[in-house]
Amino acid sequence: MLKHLRSLSGHQNPIYALANSGKAGIFFTGGNDKGVVEWSLSKMSFVKVLMPVRTSVYSLHSYNDLLYVGQRSGELSIFDLGKQEVTASFQAHDKPIFDIITVPEKQEFLTASEDGTVGVWSMSDLSLLYRIRVSADTVRAIAVGPGSKHVAFGCKDGVIRIYDLTDYSLLHILEHHTLPVTSVQYSPDGKYLISGGRDAQLNFWSLPDYQLQHTIPAHLFSIYGIAFHPDLPYFATVSQDKSIKLWGSDDLKLYKILSIEKNTHGHTHSINKLVWSQDGKYLLTTGDDKLVMIWEWAT
Template sequence: MITHLHTLSGHQNPIYALANSNKTNAFFSAGNDKGVVEWSLDTMSFVKVILPVQSSVYALHTHNDLLFVAQRSGMILVYDLSEQKIKATLSYHQKGVFDIKTIAYKNEIISTGEDGNIAVWSLTDFTLLYHFPVIQNTVRTIALSKDDKEVALGCKDGIIRIYNSEDYELIRELQGHKFAVTAVQYSPDGTYLISGSRDAQLKVWNLPDYRLKENIPAHMFSVYSVVFHPTLPYFATCSQDKSIKLWDSENFKLYKILSLEKNTPGHFHSINKMIWSSDGKYLISTGDDRQVMIWEFTP
């Protein structure tokens, strides 16, 4: 079902961020290095360092021809992949930016991070439209509902805060995790929200009422990423415990554990980030061991 295909080396320090290219069969990685790297999924090899950075990169996000590079410094670089140049620098956050997402129907970008604030930017001219505080410390992750109308924020205090994207009114707070919420994702079919935490649990919240449906003891340590397959009923999780797990997204059955401790190929340090390739053929994982691993998926 899922097998190790390639390990890509080259980064000299831990890797925190991955993003697919929207134009080619390629993806980007970045972390505690001095550059953002492009890799080819056709040749399974290094392509180039596409741009240098001055501080660690905590998040990457692509939208059409644009790559957003969120840094520890609080700066967000907007890089035009077609023109191969920096188009804008977004400056508001005073501390590291941990996540950034596009709200397409409003032509807006939202960002958040260690300062506990949300910043909302125009996708047209990259001006700061507004900003507001969420909590006094870190907001780790952002998820958007299927219609982009609701925004879920995973917070350090263990609470998931749900906002209306039309006016950014706080709709509700989901309390269930004991420690910081480190991953949130809405299911592609729009029927539930799933969250992962430093408490090593996955929680499934029914939509539209956000009633707690499932509590899954998923990992031994922090859950750092939850990613749904783009077309099929599966999702993958990864953790500080150095394992990747593949789940059924309809009944939450565990299909596969990828871990050195289970005598499969795997990472030898914390796994910080995963993405599926755009066509769903590959799962891509990376972390503190400085490796990028490509896993072939055959349903």
């Protein structure tokens, strides 16, 4: 179902962030290096260092022709891919920015930080609309629900907090993880929210009531990423345990494990991020081994 196609090198340090471009065949990475890197999926090669950064890049998010870059310093930069230049850079938080997501329906974007707050920003003039105190500690992950009605925040205190995207009122507090929540994703069919944590568990919460339905001991260590295939009923997870796992999104069955410990190609260190290509033909993974691995979907 997934087979190793290529490993791309170029980063000199661990890679923490990964994002597709709005342009097919282009993706971006960032980490503990001095720049954000652009890659060509069609050519399977490095393209260029897109922009320099002052501190480590912890988050990347692409929307239309803009690339949002969140740094360890709390600085947020916006790179215009059409103009090929940084059009804005400002101090969004006092501490690292761990996740960024756009809400096009509201013309807003959200930033989640180690300072325990989420910034709500205007996409048009970049003004700060709200700063929400979500947690006393790090807000690690953001996911926007079906119809952009709800937003889920995964937090270091082991709690997932669900807010109404209309007025940013707190709707639900989900407590089941025993360690920090490191990833959250809504299923494309709108039936459930998946959360992954440092406790290596995947929790499945039904929608719209957010009741815990299933818990799977999915990995050996922290689950750093969850990504649904764009067309087929599968999702993939990546972990600090160096493995990639492919699951059925309907039956929650484990279909594939990619790991050097299972005698397949694999990362040698923690896997920090994953993303599917827009056409679903490839899965991209990055991690502490400084590599970008490209996995081909094979029927």
